[in-house]
Amino acid sequence: MDIAQVQQDTQPQAAPGGKQINDFAFMVATKNGSGSQTSNSIIVQALFKMGIPVNGKNLFPSNIKGLPTWYTIRVSKDGYTARRDTTEIAIAMNEMTAAEDIQNLPAGGVCILPAEWKWGQSRDDIIYYEIPVRDTIKQFEIPSERREQVGNMVYVGVVAQMFGIPLQYLNDALMDNFGGKPKPVQMNYQIIEAAFNWSAENLTKKDPYQFEPMNLTEGKIIITGNEAAALGALYGGLSVAAWYPITPSTSVIDNVLGYQYLRRDPENGKETVAVIQAEDEIAAIGMIVGAGWAGARAMTATSGPGISLMAEFAGLAYYAEIPIVVWDITRMGPSTGLPTRTSQGDILFTYFLCHGDSRQVILLPSNPEECFEFGWKAFEFAEGYQTPVFVLSDLDIGMNNWMAEPFQYPDQPINRGKVLDKIALEDFFAEKGEWGRYKDYDGDGVPYRTLPGTDHPRAAYFTRGTGHNEYAVYSERSDDWLHNMDRLHRKIETVRQNLPAPVIDRDAHKTIGIVSFGSNDPAVQEARDRLSADGIETNDL
CATH class of the missing domain: 3.40.920.10 (Pyruvate-ferredoxin oxidoreductase, PFOR, domain III)
Structure with a gap:
């Protein structure tokens, strides 16, 4: 018919x-x-x-x-x-x-x-x-x-x-x-x-x-946040993804697998993205720490229980200054909690993740468009500042269908940050007369690094999660430790100045303000419109 x-x-x-x-x-x-x-x-x-x-x-x-x-x-x-x-x-x-x-x-x-x-x-x-x-x-x-x-x-x-x-x-x-x-x-x-x-x-x-x-x-699309995150990561040059399945993050890597054909080498048809299912979350983050150290753009995806297990390796990546990206699709805790209910309860824990004095970089998407954007930007920040970057989405954004605007693609090339290849390292020695892996030469807290295999006699260094000085030499001296921690804090402040700015809608004449993040945003915007229709104007952060 x-x-x-x-x-x-x-x-x-x-x-x-x-x-x-x-x-x-x-x-x-x-x-x-x-x-x-x-x-x-x-x-x-x-x-x-x-x-x-x-x-x-x-x-x-x-x-x-x-x-x-x-x-x-x-x-x-x-x-x-x-x-x-x-x-x-x-x-x-x-x-x-x-x-x-x-x-x-x-x-x-x-x-x-x-x-x-x-x-x-x-x-x-x-x-x-x-x-x-x-x-x-x-x-x-x-x-x-x-x-x-x-x-x-x-x-x-x-x-x-x-x-x-x-x-x-x-x-x-x-x-x-x-x-x-x-x-x-x-x-x-x-x-x-x-x-x-x-x-x-x-x-x-x-x-x-x-x-x-x-x-x-x-001109709009229907998509989940996890699918958008996977596409953003692939667009941003993802080359290693290691993971252990956990709700509600599993579909991030499922979509990496589903779309990795987009990154096949056009000349020989071979895959350029390695996806590894690890035996647990600890192994998964350990793999991406190793891959990030070797020069790969590496990420994992997990949820709250996985974040708890990843704390030690997150501290190693922070202190040894190894770029990695971790997607935390948050769910209700503590412990196993409610695996299929949305939550935003990981933000404070993740910011201070690992023992000791650390400050982790966190991105907070509020819709699939930002999941895609932060999918590639997370690698730019991780490599640009040689630090872990956590993206905190949640089950609501990640696993539900959302009407979204088309993705915005940057026109700038991939930025690997302060990486010294053979020629750049030779020029660096000619100018500075030295190279210290953990030394702040530019005043922004971000040191220069080399990648394993760099063909230069002075490219090698010891990667340390233990105490070290500016030249990657083992040290337990209090002044070396203090100097290093001050530099790391200075680096995080540099990152803070360059992260996506919060969205602020403020008028000094309005007396009511709403502070929110993440998947709350659509509800907040509708609530503000309804309040405005009743003559109640609000600020929004």
């Missing part, structure tokens, strides 16, 4: 009392491992293709399969991307949580649920749409191991017909999601189309909620 003709013949009718267009949220309640992430992503992508600002947030448990999971999709005609404070539509596909999911709806809300449950209507102030999930699947020859996953497409088809998503957009989203492979696209699309047609023939629209095409997504 022609997709366009189906859509034309089955447009939902307007509800009495007018429509609520492109300004509501709906929640899909399912079970972890049921395949609902694919169906939910299809809806998000289709709405985005309609030009409607949209984002999706996944609330999922820390198990592989079976426990409840919720996915919230928000559309906002004003372009807001934070989680909405109300959810108008509940798609209840998990009988374990359905009673609570229904009770959480506001008056006038909508509940979509399987007809085979034969539930009574527990509330008379909401609208119920019962849909034949099992009977729809039975119409098609779906492999038994795929029925649960493909069955989620039933609610996709009903949502499309009831609220106004053209079938063509869903088909396009399926093509994108499955890489154009016809078999999975057809398997899923036939369910969507059947549910769409059933809805048109059997359901009467009683609610005001409606999607209508807009033109507010042109």
